[in-house]
């Protein structure tokens with residue numbers, strides 16, 4: 001799901017401790033920038049919650065706890081009365097999500113809510129065993145169940161501490177975070193009154209998808225710009241393949257500005273993966289304005305990519321420069337380092353880099369199924385199969401685990417959600433994850449919202465003058481439904 005930030009990580013390293021997110025946050029907070037919506041900017045306080053390490057085995061860790069990070073602001077809250085908007089953090093640093101989900105704060109300002117963004121265990125600074133968290137067996141307490149229990153316990157305790165017992169809780173999440181929001185409502189309806197799940201691929205990740213769907217839909221974004229763009233990308237990969245077959249590795253190094261010449265089919269496979277990943281990210285993050293989320297993207301990256309693909313000196317140079325939109329956003333990349341810019345893992349859509357990528361890889365090796373493959377027929381990419389069997393082999397070797405296909409569906413209901421209630425499933429048609437989720441309403445309170453011009457959870461982002469009308473309308477619908485849920489919850493209690 002690629003919510004890790006390679007470029008972000010690189011910036012992180014180069015800024016020696018000062019994260020881009022914090023910098024951005026500060027400039028935005030103090031910059032007095034005019035906003036489409038004139039609400040005050042959220043001023044989150046960063047806090048830590050003493051969280052139970054193992055919710056399900058009283059013996060293993062006893063009452064041992066770890067520090068789970070969360071962000072909180074009560075600046076909009078009608079104390080003791082207004083609802084609680086709780087973001088169920090996903091696979092990354094929680095600041096990253098808080099800074100890219102401005103809609104939640106805008107809505108909080110409107111509905112006088114308390115806002116909390118909770119960091120998922122094993123990500124960001126919420127490492128139960130510090131640097132040892134990714135050792136075997138310490139990594140074993142990284143499960144969806146534990147993460148949901150963390151949120152349930154945290155909500156319950158914070159409500160007590162803050163005098164908020166009477167305040168209905170609405171959960172929010174994007175992508176895997178959206179999946180967690182759905183599961184929270186399904187698993188803890190005693191705690192959560194409703195869920196907004198934006199771009200949550202709850203079906204494909206539960207093994208109920210078509211392995212061809214993801215890269216087909218990535219391709220569709222470029223094809224929609226123009227079929228010539230799709231053909232140019234396919235042609236570029238074909239030329240690369242021809243050179244690879246001729247073992248003309250020197251020429252490949254020159255054409256693609258690689259730091260080191262490739263020397264084996266394995267290196268070519270890696271190059272194909274790195275290039276394909278750039279298209280994945282541009283499709284997911286095809287927002288109508290430039291963003292700093294999972295790296296830096298120009299406005300309309302798909303359009304920018306296609307303009308390069310169609311106007312470059314030759315196809316392979318164009319392909320390199322198109323990948324540069326993603327990997328060379330700073331303009332300072334000297335050469336493409338095959339194995340450091342992209343790491344292959346159990347998620348063919350990318351795990352990113354650094355500690356967060358280990359955690360996501362482990363989740364993709366256990367509960368969350370990501371068997372997406374490209375085939376050069378239903379998509380424009382070289383054939384790169386990723387079967388359940390390949391997943392199993394990789395995961396056994398990397399983590400000593402065998403994935404359990406079917407478990408997520410058993411545990412969180414797959415599409416058999418008819419007895420659940422109060423969940424919004426929003427999806428954007430530009431988002432390659434959309435068709436792995438719920439696209440049609442399942443009942444009066446299981447509501448699907450489509451945003452035709454939306455990329456990956458665009459609706460969670462703050463209002464922007466470049467927003468298409470469809471996302472403005474979606475946010476309004478979401479706001480109305482959430483206000484209704486809160487009202488209903490108050491009547492019940």
Ligand SMILES: *[C@@H]1O[C@H](CO)[C@@H](O)[C@H](O)[C@H]1NC(C)=O
Pocket residue numbers: 062063064065
């Ligand atoms: C667990 O609780 C007991 C009893 O309150 C206490 O004595 C002990 O120190 C606690 N252990 C941990 C690891 O927190």
Ligand SMILES: *[C@@H]1O[C@H](CO)[C@@H](O)[C@H](O)[C@H]1NC(C)=O
Pocket residue numbers: 257320324328330331332333334335336
């Ligand atoms: C990165 O971008 C800069 C500025 O456009 C360019 O000069 C450089 O060649 C690019 N690096 C690579 C490896 O393509």
Ligand SMILES: *[C@@H]1O[C@H](CO)[C@@H](O)[C@H](O)[C@H]1NC(C)=O
Pocket residue numbers: 237238241376381382383
């Ligand atoms: C993709 O398929 C076309 C035929 O449709 C073929 O000419 C081309 O070589 C294939 N490309 C790759 C990278 O396999």
